[in-house]
Amino acid sequence: MGKKYANAPVYFTIGQVRHNTLLSLKAYLPAIQERMRKAGYPDFKSAQQMQFSFGAITGGDDTQPFQPGVQQIESYTFSNLEGTQGFLMEPSALSFRCTEYETFPKFYAELERGLSILEEAVDGLAYFERLGLRYLDAVVPAEGETLQQYLAREVWGTPASLDLNQMYQFEGQPLTYNHSFAESSATIPSIGQVVSRVVAQNSELRFPPDLLPDPLKVGERFRGLNGQHATVDVDASFSERRKYDSTEIKDRFQHLHDLVELFFNATVTDYARKAWS
Template identity: 40%
Template sequence: MGKKLNNAPVYYTVAQVQFNPVLDLDAYIPAIQAKMRERHYPDYKPEVVQRLVLPFGGGEPGRVTAPTVTPQSRYQFGDISGNRRFVLETNALSFQTTAYETFEAFSGALLAGLGVVHDALRLDFIERIGLRYLDAVRPSEERESLRDFLVPEVLGLSLRGDVQHQHSVSETIVATPAGQLVSRVLIRHGLVGLPLELTALAPKIDPRFTQGAGLHAIIDTDASTTQREAFDLGNVETQLKALHDEIDKCFKAIVTEHALAAWA
């Protein structure tokens, strides 16, 4: 994934950095929006979402306390094409794209946006860093099948000739030197799409992935590290690269040499 592929299968990428909560975030938005616009993210959309807060302790013995709903502001800063978008919340900044080129370009954009936020908010610490890739595996020729693109360990029973395949999932969770990694491979008939938790804020998917329904696989790889430490943009960059390297190794363990050649 560090080298750009001419026919790369990645169709959605997101990274998130969680930091110390800033409850008066609204007061800093004009300054942040001005800097984001200078960096060619002029599509500004504020919104209020409802967060469900579950009670934890402190209630009267024998009495059940009902959960409450709390409004919370979040702000989107998108580019003109609609392919790249920052989402800023009181304790996190996310950057997502459906026009991924290289990790260096992606991480550079995220770090630049995080720098804008830090300049305005003077962040104190980082709590969590996460990176997630979605890759669509779709055989392009009639004589090809998913067997040509994926290793047998993730295929399961999906390609048995005497059944009509509907849905199968392979999931692996491992601890790596960079943090936890979750790898899922979903095989199904239909159109390429996004997991439900990503659909609300995701930029538009490139039409080359959404045209034509058929049997396909989605490689969903999510790596994260959770550790509180003082804010340091260089350290964020180092940890982000370490997460990417683990995702890259996982991706190359799932796909075949034929797949890499087809995407080169």
């Protein structure tokens, strides 16, 4: 993550800042859209999202069917012409998403630019309450290679308990590595939490169900991927309501990046790093 690989496996990155709710966000859109256009994000779209709330039932007539609360939230996207990076803006959050990743300093510079545009348009933000940084990497072995050469044994799943010869031959038949899932989580006080997931599968490239990359396009070298690969999904976050301070936000994102890098490097092998270099 910190080092730029010639064949980097990153296919999606998102950085998000959750801030105080802006109920009048729509009124600021003309000024925001003009600044985004000049910053290189002229493709503008708006969409309605449905948000459900499920409250606890504490009494009343239990013969009546339970009706979850439904709220419509309008969101706005500002993307570049290539469709490889852009912002998702909601009343209480700004996210920067990218499918053509270079380095963290370049990535964060764009997130910071978007935050600056929003902050100036609404005449300041009062607080932030969550920062999130998430990377998706596609680990794809070349012909003649195996996933196990790229991934640490701890995240192999069940095949880790098998002898390598057993793994590829069972009663004379090849054993195909179809699917496995590994997850770990850790918290560092005052820094944040990190959740690392590794999903090995034999399929086309997929996104986790909680991530919607639209309207972005997946990088060209990942579009035709359909076969044996693993998705390394590392998600770091800091949650605490604090006064909005751009310097503190930048420092905390650097800490989150360091957490992501730590877990990613523990997930892949030296063989993988050499192959990507």
